[in-house]
Amino acid sequence: MKITVKRDEEFVEYEVQTQETTLLELLKEIKITQDNTLTFSSGCRSSVCGSCSMRVNDREVLACSYKVQDGDRVEPLRNVPIIRDLVVNMDSSYAFNAKAKAWQKTIGKSVEVTQDDEKVNEVQSDCILCGSCYSACPVYAVNKEFLGPFALTRVWRYASDVREGDENSKIDTIQTNGVWDCTLCNECTIVCPQGISSKSDIEKLRSKSVMAGYSDPNFANSFGGGFGFDGSPSF
Numbered sequence: 001m002k003i004t005v006k007r008d009e010e011f012v013e014y015e016v017q018t019q020e021t022t023l024l025e026l027l028k029e030i031k032i033t034q035d036n037t038l039t040f041s042s043g044c045r046s047s048v049c050g051s052c053s054m055r056v057n058d059r060e061v062l063a064c065s066y067k068v069q070d071g072d073r074v075e076p077l078r079n080v081p082i083i084r085d086l087v088v089n090m091d092s093s094y095a096f097n098a099k100a101k102a103w104q105k106t107i108g109k110s111v112e113v114t115q116d117d118e119k120v121n122e123v124q125s126d127c128i129l130c131g132s133c134y135s136a137c138p139v140y141a142v143n144k145e146f147l148g149p150f151a152l153t154r155v156w157r158y159a160s161d162v163r164e165g166d167e168n169s170k171i172d173t174i175q176t177n178g179v180w181d182c183t184l185c186n187e188c189t190i191v192c193p194q195g196i197s198s199k200s201d202i203e204k205l206r207s208k209s210v211m212a213g214y215s216d217p218n219f220a221n222s223f224g225g226g227f228g229f230d231g232s233p234s235f
């Protein structure tokens with residue numbers, strides 16, 4: 001089996017005699033038997049820690065669960081600085097959790113949490129911060145300040161929590177470089193190993209924003225020309 005791995009700016013081809021295996025096991029074999037300078041991250045080896053996220057054939061995967069195929073092209077995640085080979089620095093992306101204030105701000109009055117309440121954000125609570133959605137998001141090509149999919153999913157997780165006593169403060173912080181900057185392309189949903197749809201969470205946050213009195217600034221701008229005599233919008 002042959003795979004190519006992006007190292008610095010070039011692709012290096014490796015050939016390994018192996019049966020069906022995961023990409024992570026293959027990379028380890030290459031490191032042990034052929035090239036001990038090959039660098040990648042891993043931890044749990046069971047799709048839990050999120051540290052082995054990388055791109056294969058232009059699509060984000062967890063190397064520990066992806067079954068490697070002959071001819072695969074392996075690259076580091078996008079939109080984050082590369083430290084070496086397949087290892088990236090996720091600090092800048094994690095910083096968006098803080099910018100979005102993606103945590104519970106106020107513990108509201110004592111509320112009973114039902115099983116139905118828990119189901120509202122159960123899936124979102126399973127985010128493993130692998131960064132796949134962040135890498136797949138096309139918005140970073142034009143806006144490096146976009147809060148991004150996993151931070152907005154985390155905001156939804158807390159904004160929808162019945163124990164949050166100040167829901168509006170969650171909504172206030174995601175108006176700039178936030179919910180309205182998403183193109184709803186769904187790339188984040190396609191690559192998430194945890195079945196989380198940040199796109200859908202962003203749509204729900206948009207609805208909450210409208211209920212809180214905010215509106216889509218792009219929509220407002222597109223009507224900046226006003227209305228014609230027949231009542232249709234002019235641009």
Ligand code: SF4
Binds near residue numbers: 137138188189199
């Ligand atoms: S749906 Fe929005 S957050 Fe998700 S990848 Fe597309 S632009 Fe990014």
Ligand code: SF4
Binds near residue numbers: 127191194195198
């Ligand atoms: S939302 Fe999914 S793809 Fe994004 S960081 Fe969390 S687990 Fe990874």
Ligand code: FES
Binds near residue numbers: 042045047049051064
């Ligand atoms: S090594 Fe932990 S998710 Fe792959």
